[in-house]
Amino acid sequence: MGDDDMFSSDLTDDQLKTRLGHMSQTPCQVIFSMADEYVPEYVDKKALVERLCKAMGGAEKVEIEWGNHSLSNRIQEAVQAIVDFxxxxxxxxxxDPWH
Known part of the structure; x- marks a missing residue:
């Protein structure tokens, strides 16, 4: 992996909204690995996930502390967040399979 920012942190809020705003009428959840080894150190992860959720019209935000990129070290937390959503x-x- 190079130094490319593949996580859209370089996009403006308007650019994010243009790309993600169509999802505003659909319930969405953003699960973000807060220790993602592929996100450059200079990226403010908390601010980025907040911006992504806002661009999507208020998507639910889930921050998995210490989660790696694939969440393989936080599987239970990720699955529980998805089930709850x-x-x-x-x-x-x-x-309803949960009742």
Whole structure:
């Protein structure tokens, strides 16, 4: 991996909104690995995840502390966040597998 910023931290808020704003009508969750080894050190991860969620129209933010890029060291936390999100934001009125 080079020094390229592949995480959009160099984009303006307007550019992020242009790219992600179409998701504002869909319930979304952003899970961010706060110890992602591929995010350059100079990137403010907390600010970036906040900007991404805002650009998506208020997506739910989940910050996994000490999580690596694949979250392989925080699987349980990641899965629980996803399950909680689906329970809250998922379809209603059909056979809910969690009830």
């Amino acid at each position: 689906v329970k809250t934001e998922g379809p209603k009125g059909w056979d």
